[in-house]
Amino acid sequence: MKSIQVENHGARNEISRHDDAILDNVHVIFKGNDNRIIFERVCLNNVVIEIHGSDNEYQFVEDCCVCNFRIQSRANNGAERTVDRTRLLVGRAVQISEGSAMFGADDTCIEIHHATTVVKANFFAVERETSIVVGERCLFSWNIDLRTSDWHSVFDMESGQRINPPKSVVLGPRVWIGSDVRILKGVTIGEGSVVGVGSIVTKDVPANCAAAGNPARVIRHNVRWNHDSWVKGADAEVVELTADPSV
Numbered sequence: 001m002k003s004i005q006v007e008n009h010g011a012r013n014e015i016s017r018h019d020d021a022i023l024d025n026v027h028v029i030f031k032g033n034d035n036r037i038i039f040e041r042v043c044l045n046n047v048v049i050e051i052h053g054s055d056n057e058y059q060f061v062e063d064c065c066v067c068n069f070r071i072q073s074r075a076n077n078g079a080e081r082t083v084d085r086t087r088l089l090v091g092r093a094v095q096i097s098e099g100s101a102m103f104g105a106d107d108t109c110i111e112i113h114h115a116t117t118v119v120k121a122n123f124f125a126v127e128r129e130t131s132i133v134v135g136e137r138c139l140f141s142w143n144i145d146l147r148t149s150d151w152h153s154v155f156d157m158e159s160g161q162r163i164n165p166p167k168s169v170v171l172g173p174r175v176w177i178g179s180d181v182r183i184l185k186g187v188t189i190g191e192g193s194v195v196g197v198g199s200i201v202t203k204d205v206p207a208n209c210a211a212a213g214n215p216a217r218v219i220r221h222n223v224r225w226n227h228d229s230w231v232k233g234a235d236a237e238v239v240e241l242t243a244d245p246s247v
């Protein structure tokens with residue numbers, strides 16, 4: 001079952017892996033030097049990691065499970081540029097089914113903290129010194145994009161000033177992001193909040209709110225959500241299962 005196929009075109013690149021890691025293909029390319037990947041006791045399946053640059057460090061902490069999640073450090077604007085000093089943290093017991101992490105500039109960082117679940121999301125840290133930090137026990141549905149930059153600059157014609165600078169994105173603990181959501185540069189979402197399906201989030205969302213729409217606005221204050229409510233409501237009574245079909 002164990003498998004990692006490495007193409008190493010640099011020097012002093014390192015993969016450290018715990019003996020108990022469960023790996024099924026993982027396929028790493030190093031084009032640069034002094035890069036480090038740490039797999040603790042994790043479960044990985046078909047992950048592809050392409051590091052084009054130097055001094056990048058990607059860490060997968062104990063008990064995380066990562067499937068079809070492509071990780072790239074490189075900038076692609078015409079000619080390929082390398083990217084240095086990027087950091088990825090996939091925390092303890094994080095589960096990621098599908099998506100990608102793209103580091104498009106030097107000194108960018110993506111952190112997904114412990115027990116967060118991602119069905120399908122793309123994380124783009126695309127301009128220098130920006131980060132995406134996701135707190136613990138968050139839930140991401142499918143088709144979600146988070147980005148720290150618009151990728152292209154927009155300028156005021158009179159002053160010549162850039163009007164869309166990049167900014168980091170921060171999600172507090174226990175945030176639930178519904179399906180088909182876009183979270184744009186500079187957004188902070190407070191602890192325990194919910195973002196409704198199809199929303200485009202351009203401004204901060206306070207803690208314990210539901211926000212929705214395009215652009216997303218707070219639609220409810222003072223809410224909490226339940227991780228497993230689709231199985232059983234928060235206040236549902238426990239039903240004993242029985243082998244007798246007539247019961």
Ligand SMILES: CC(C)(COP(=O)(O)OP(=O)(O)OC[C@H]1O[C@@H](n2cnc3c(N)ncnc32)[C@H](O)[C@@H]1OP(=O)(O)O)[C@@H](O)C(=O)NCCC(=O)NCCS
Pocket residue numbers: 140141142177178179194195196197198199210211212213214219220
């Ligand atoms: C955010 C959410 C939880 C709110 O549910 P709710 O509290 O029952 O809210 P309601 O449906 O009563 O809507 C309240 C108001 O917000 C609006 N609204 C709700 N969700 C919206 C959305 N996604 N986009 C735009 N407006 C929305 C409603 O039209 C309503 O507006 P009104 O007061 O003008 O009539 C729910 O709408 C949602 O989007 N859930 C995420 C579903 C999902 O993606 N699941 C994937 C599985 S992880």
